[in-house]
Amino acid sequence: MDNFDVIIVGGGLAGLTAAIHLRRENYSVAVFESKQYPHHKVCGEYISNEVTPYLTFLGVSLPQTFQLNEMLLSTEKGEALRAKLPMGGFGISRYTLDNLLYQRALDLGATVFFNSVSSISYENDNFKIGVEPGKEYGCKFVIGAYGKRGVLDKDLQRDFIQLKSPWLGVKAHYKLDSFPDNLVAIHNFRGGYGGLSKTENGAVNFCYLVSYDSFKKEKDIAGFNQNIIARNPYLGTFLNDAEMLFDRPLSIGQISFHxxxxxxxxxxxxxxxxxxxxxxxxxxxxxxxHSAKIASELIHAYFKNGLQNRTRLEKDYETQWNNVFAKRLWMGRQLQDLLLNPKLSNLAMGILANSPYIVNKLIKNTHGQIIQC
Ligand SMILES: Cc1cc2nc3c(=O)[nH]c(=O)nc-3n(C[C@H](O)[C@H](O)[C@H](O)COP(=O)(O)OP(=O)(O)OC[C@H]3O[C@@H](n4cnc5c(N)ncnc54)[C@H](O)[C@@H]3O)c2cc1C
Known part of the structure; x- marks a missing residue:
């Protein structure tokens, strides 16, 4: 059986970041990823500037792209407010970003297997990773970075997997040269909301999240776009003027925020x-x-600084994770509940449109600080 210090399940942003960080410290690292690179992913593709110094530290060279520092938020009826994004972010497609991280991980000597992991078992302070068809790998640590929801959540008996995840995500790139370079626009519609912003090659990404209840009343994505989304005047104009660059939109189901x-x-x-x-x-x-950085630093401390105590490492990770992210996740839940309630959303937008102070506070509380290297 092949053995590694760390096996990372899932080669998205979290998994690849951890692979790069840990390879820089010379640990033997394997990443298991089910899809070949590059590939598109359902994502808004606005990434906060808080990551830029850390990615530079990891040796990831980002392409020239658009700085996104202004936000436009509109209700279903088209009432809108604008705000500056104090830290801002940049627009980059997942097609490019995940592939850049993958190349960097390979350059540093990470082993990348294109296989789906089907089981993870822990015994005698070590792990066995089961990969189709019937192969096993061993390691000291496993980082689970396999995304929102997957078969492994059942294997690991995670509570949230029993709960319904009634959200669908849809995304496609469009050509619309007149779309502002620095804008992230978030527009509401019945049962969901969608984001528009430019990516590194000038394509405008339109990505939306919608509840199944709202979506299932229409036949398909084209029908939903035409009958529901286009009712928001901003999105109606966008869909009318822009040319879709994908053969068909990408979609994912069962998105869980539990x-x-x-x-x-x-x-x-x-x-x-x-x-x-x-x-x-x-x-x-x-x-x-950011979470990959925290996990990698603690694993490094375990091996190098004499921490050598798995229980302590796990507790430290939980504590740091909660300190950095729990409040942001809570704020996100409250904001989504508010903006997806048609009555409250119009009221809230009316208040927010006249309260730049509250808008700035909300933006601050849902964003992090620059990640320190
Ligand atoms: C509609 C929508 C819009 C969004 N917009 C934005 C945005 O604008 N800005 C932003 O910052 N965030 C946005 N997000 C969130 C963002 O996309 C995620 O937080 C981010 O992708 C998380 O990265 P990750 O590495 O955890 O997971 P992922 O990027 O999902 O990576 C997980 C990887 O694991 C692989 N995998 C899964 N199971 C297995 C297995 N068993 N074996 C091997 N490999 C496996 C998958 O193929 C995948 O490549 C959005 C999310 C949604 C749903």
């Missing part, structure tokens, strides 16, 4: 596997990268 445990059966969970923030807050990518 509370999860950052450590389960000794597996250290990073990114969405530990908890997904509502996309309205535009911060899941930064949280994925």
């Amino acid at each position: 509370k999860k445990k950052p450590v389960q059966k000794h597996v250290i969970m990073c990114g969405d596997t530990a908890g997904l923030i509502h996309p309205l807050c535009g911060n899941g990518m930064a949280m994925a990268i």
